Amino acid sequence: MTSKKHYALQEPYDPQSRFEGLERLEPEFWKKKKLEDMSKEEWELLCDGCGKCCLNKIEIKGKIKFTCTHCRFLDTQSCLCKIYEHRFEKVDDCRDIDLAAIREKPAWLPKTCAYWLLDNGYDLPDWHPLKTGHADSVHRAAMSVRGRGTISETGITDYENYVIDWQDL
């Protein structure tokens, strides 16, 4: 008997739930701790939910260029992964955001990425959900992929024709 892999879409999830009860955490913990010293909860909260790391990228002359094509499993309205629990088994080049990824050369995270900012001595931007208390502040600030005309990667092979130059990449 063969078994068939099943990839369920993620359960309905309210992004705001991550940012409820933040008072349980040390205030502005991101200014006081190095990334390597953060708890798993603190680490996860740093992600602003922009979805920009799920855009496809290509390397040109040693530099990473983003394209307006996105992973087929990215929901561009919520900017969430549709298969979060199965992402590494389903998508070969889906990357965990760990210290190695953040420090990799050439750099491939967007310049607004909270992990990259903190690791390079910057504060979080004012629109970051940890500062506003609202998960959707990243979208209201137009810093996510929502509503920006990206297209699914399905069927695309000539990525060099889709390179973009957004200010926030």
Ligand code: SF4
């Ligand atoms: S780019 Fe950084 S902050 Fe944005 S979704 Fe990816 S890991 Fe999170």
Ligand code: SF4
């Ligand atoms: S599989 Fe990976 S790259 Fe694709 S949407 Fe999910 S997290 Fe992003």
